[in-house]
Each structure stands twice: as structure tokens, then as C-alpha cells.
Amino acid sequence: MIPEDREERDLLAAEYVLGTLEAREAAALEEALPGDAGLRQEVDRWRRRLAPLSHLQPALDPPPALWPRIEASLAGLGPAPSRAAPRREKAGWMWRGWALGSTALAAGLAAFLWLRPAPERLTTVLLTQRDQPAWLVEAQGGALRLAALNPQPVDPSRVLQLWALPQGATAPTSLGLIPGDGSVTVTPGGLAPSPGMLIEISLEPPGGSPTGRPTGPILFIGRLTAVGGA
Amino acid sequence: MDGQHQSMEFLLADIARGRRDALRPVYDAQASRMFGVAMAILRDREAAADAVHDAFLKIAGRAGQYDSARGPAAAWMMGIVRNAALDRARARGRELPTDDPGLGDAALEPRVLEEIAEQEDGRRLQECLDQLDAHPRGAILLAFVHGLSHPQIGERLKAPLGTVKSMIRRGLLRLRECMT
Missing domain, CATH: 2.60.40 (Immunoglobulin-like)
Structure with missing residues (x-):
């Protein structure tokens, strides 16, 4: 699924970051990422190249109910994988x-x-x-x-x-x-x-x-x- | 600005160690930008909130995969929220033609290049985008900012589907050359 040709791999990473891959292609790339350091690097590089474009959209306040919902979902996941001692200072x-x-x-x-x-x-x-x-x-x-x-x-x-x-x-x-x-x-x-x-x-x-x-x-x-x- | 992204990196390190309370300051600092990014792609408050929700669960689970060699933490997190929004856009079938005729107008206006140049590290990208023809440049901006698919971009730019694909690929290669 992931091409071997260097240029094709880089273009795949670029289109993934750009967002033009089909769902199936994007899922295949995400599956390959953890085991493919080179592909991960290409994705990181493209994300950095294009990052200034994510400042073009105006920032918008999310609905107030969003944070409580995220908190509830996190609580539903059970305890965090590693538990550090509670902070005693602010x-x-x-x-x-x-x-x-x-x-x-x-x-x-x-x-x-x-x-x-x-x-x-x-x-x-x-x-x-x-x-x-x-x-x-x-x-x-x-x-x-x-x-x-x-x-x-x-x-x-x-x-x-x-x-x-x-x-x-x-x-x-x-x-x-x-x-x-x-x-x-x-x-x-x-x-x-x-x-x-x-x-x-x-x-x-x-x-x-x-x-x-x-x-x-x-x-x-x-x-x-x-x-x-x- | 530097201090801000640096502290985001520290917060991610805290989250990676299981300190979920470190997510709240990340949310406070990033949620409105993330919501803006998700809204530009999904154009629906409920769906955009869903995407930001998904993104924060992913950030909580994947904070350990981040390290500063991968670029600023804010950009890494923005990648996660864009993917969450794109996943939702794909799931609801973004191949349907958009019913918003004005969609993407802003991304195609000449002043968009000035806005890019004003961003942190945006100058080089602006110069390189400026060297592309209007069509590939517009296609890249429509895809990134609004999450438009190849057929939607073709419709918006009145260009055949095959042409859209190839001009985006050529445009990306030229950007890469220009930015290295």
C-alpha cells in the first residue's frame, strides 16, 4: 500500500498532510507510520512546511460544553497510563x-x-x-x-x-x-x-x-x- | 510566541507522564484556534466540536509520541485536529458537492499570501506559493484550509479531476524544492 519509490512516498506524505487522500489511503498511511520512521519524518517535514496555513482560519470560541465533554470522555478511558505523584504546588x-x-x-x-x-x-x-x-x-x-x-x-x-x-x-x-x-x-x-x-x-x-x-x-x-x- | 509553544511542549511531556490535568492549559491555549481550523473544514459547529473532542482524546493518548524534533507542539496538535476534522468530513461524504457557493473565496484572494507571510515562519512559504500559478496555489489552499477533496476543488476551480490531482502534486513538489 505504501509505495517504495522515494518520490512517491514523499508525495503521499504531502497529500496526507494536505488532506487530499481518500479515507482508505489516509488510514493505510496512519497504520504504516508507527513502523516507518522515514515516512514519519516526511509527514513531519510537510506539516512544518504547511503549518503557517493553519493560521489563515479565524480562531473561534468553541461551545462552552466542549471541555466538560472532553473531561468526561477522558474519565471514561480509565486512569492515565502512568500516574505521577500529585503536584503539591501550583x-x-x-x-x-x-x-x-x-x-x-x-x-x-x-x-x-x-x-x-x-x-x-x-x-x-x-x-x-x-x-x-x-x-x-x-x-x-x-x-x-x-x-x-x-x-x-x-x-x-x-x-x-x-x-x-x-x-x-x-x-x-x-x-x-x-x-x-x-x-x-x-x-x-x-x-x-x-x-x-x-x-x-x-x-x-x-x-x-x-x-x-x-x-x-x-x-x-x-x-x-x-x-x-x- | 516562542515561550508559548515551548510551554506547550512541556505540557505535552506532562501529559505523556499521565498528568491529564495538563490538558486543561493546552485546551485553554489552543481550543479556539483548533475550533477555527475544524470549522473551516466542517462548517458545522456540532461537527467541529466533535472533531476537537476527538483531537483532545488523541492528544491525551499520543502525547508520548511527540518530541520537539518533530516541530513545534502547536503544529503537531494542529495536525491532529485537522486529521480529526478530515476524518469526519470523509465519513459524512465530502464527495458531495458543497452547497456553499462562496466557500473558499477567502483562500483564493490575493491578500491571503500577505496573511501567510505574517505568520511565524510564513515568509518562505508565502514566497514559494507566490511562484506557483494561481490554480495549483488555489487548489493547495482550498485543500488545506477547507479540506476540499479533489472533485470539490475541480468544481470550485472549474478544472477536470485529473488535472486537479496532477497540478496539486506538481505544486507540492515545487513547494518542496523552493523551501529547501
Whole structure:
């Protein structure tokens, strides 16, 4: 059903994004997507190329009953696949804490966390919610190295906790705390850095999350990608 | 604008971890644009609300498939709502001729190109669309914005069906060349 010819595949992706495929063709493409990374990339590329066109339609307020209906349908689906600990703080709170806190992270702070050997070199830049690069993360030979790119003051009554979420996992695993004085916290455990692994830093109460899941807001986030063979 | 789409990405990461309460801020920020997109395709408030409903259930279920390498989160979600609306348009038989003679007029007016250029990342797309002939450009806009099928576009542009298909394909290839 999905053509092998490159040009035909790309045109199929384009027509899918454009919306001109017949129901049957669109369904076949959607069925192929999860197992076809190349096709997924073509679809993503076309979606990005044509994205400005979805601003041509005027925004319209949906009927007020729509959200309650969505909520009811979600409740009918049963519990979410992974259940994080309930947030104990309102989302808006943390940015104030982040901005007004007085303890500056030492410039160039680096923490090393020794994990199981990984076969390749992986890297990512953790971004803030405002899209600012904040941490460079490199993983090689099982070590995860963090370097602060743009040290910011952090609320003195909170700590930063590092988490990893391997692809396909439903809950993040703590890799330990990132202390303000630059000392190192090692977390034993058999988690190897892997491509696609999500790395996050959350703001937690002193001593770290009491629940084993992030309880505070995620301040920084990035996804490890391979940068070449080891 | 950047801050907004970035925070959408964070919200999606929260949703992927099972925090369904993160859907509400996504809804608050995106629902009116999504509803506008669905209305342009379905032209029926009830059907458009159904499409946005479907889209949010899909977003809740598929948030884990999103990552920032796939482009801005808002565009990813807009793709989901367009597909939900197109699915409904197909299901109700969009091959029926539209009874709205003015449908798509806006998409065919010259000033539409200026509007595209004003959008984030819209300048390049506008320049490339501008290089296409009026017919393929209009066909692409009618398909994307209003979800018109090949026969409907043919009717709207008074062009034979086979011509519509091939001019859209050629137009898309030229867009791709022009935008890379």
C-alpha cells in the first residue's frame, strides 16, 4: 500500500498532510507510520512546511460544553497510563521561586553520574520553559555529565533533581540531586543512557522528591540523541 | 510566541507522564484556534466540536509520541485536529458537492499570501506559493484550509479531476524544492 519509490512516498506524505487522500489511503498511511520512521519524518517535514496555513482560519470560541465533554470522555478511558505523584504546588509558583531565589548555581558546575556503560556518545541541551538553553548533557561510556550553560539563581529552600525517562518507560527514574555547591550525588542503579531518553530536572523539596516521582515543576528538559559512534 | 509553544511542549511531556490535568492549559491555549481550523473544514459547529473532542482524546493518548524534533507542539496538535476534522468530513461524504457557493473565496484572494507571510515562519512559504500559478496555489489552499477533496476543488476551480490531482502534486513538489 505504501509505495517504495522515494518520490512517491514523499508525495503521499504531502497529500496526507494536505488532506487530499481518500479515507482508505489516509488510514493505510496512519497504520504504516508507527513502523516507518522515514515516512514519519516526511509527514513531519510537510506539516512544518504547511503549518503557517493553519493560521489563515479565524480562531473561534468553541461551545462552552466542549471541555466538560472532553473531561468526561477522558474519565471514561480509565486512569492515565502512568500516574505521577500529585503536584503539591501550583505551576505559577515555581517561576517566582526560580526568579527570586538567591542561591546562584556555580558557573560551569559539572556533575558526573556513573551509570552502566553506554555504547555510544549521546548529547542533549536541556531547555527552560522559555526555550533558553540551560544545561549541556553528554553521556559516554555510561557517565552522564552535566554542565550549566547559563547559571540562574534557584530558590534556596529547594533542590534540583535529575531524572531520566527511557523511551517507552511510563515513569521517570531519579538520577539524584544536583547540589548547589557542585558536589556530586551518585545514584546506583542499572539505567544506561540511551538514544531518545528524556532528561529532566525538577524543583523539589530539600532532600529530593519524597515520592520517587517529580513532585515539583520540570524546569529543564531535553532528549538524548546520538552524536556518532563511541 | 516562542515561550508559548515551548510551554506547550512541556505540557505535552506532562501529559505523556499521565498528568491529564495538563490538558486543561493546552485546551485553554489552543481550543479556539483548533475550533477555527475544524470549522473551516466542517462548517458545522456540532461537527467541529466533535472533531476537537476527538483531537483532545488523541492528544491525551499520543502525547508520548511527540518530541520537539518533530516541530513545534502547536503544529503537531494542529495536525491532529485537522486529521480529526478530515476524518469526519470523509465519513459524512465530502464527495458531495458543497452547497456553499462562496466557500473558499477567502483562500483564493490575493491578500491571503500577505496573511501567510505574517505568520511565524510564513515568509518562505508565502514566497514559494507566490511562484506557483494561481490554480495549483488555489487548489493547495482550498485543500488545506477547507479540506476540499479533489472533485470539490475541480468544481470550485472549474478544472477536470485529473488535472486537479496532477497540478496539486506538481505544486507540492515545487513547494518542496523552493523551501529547501
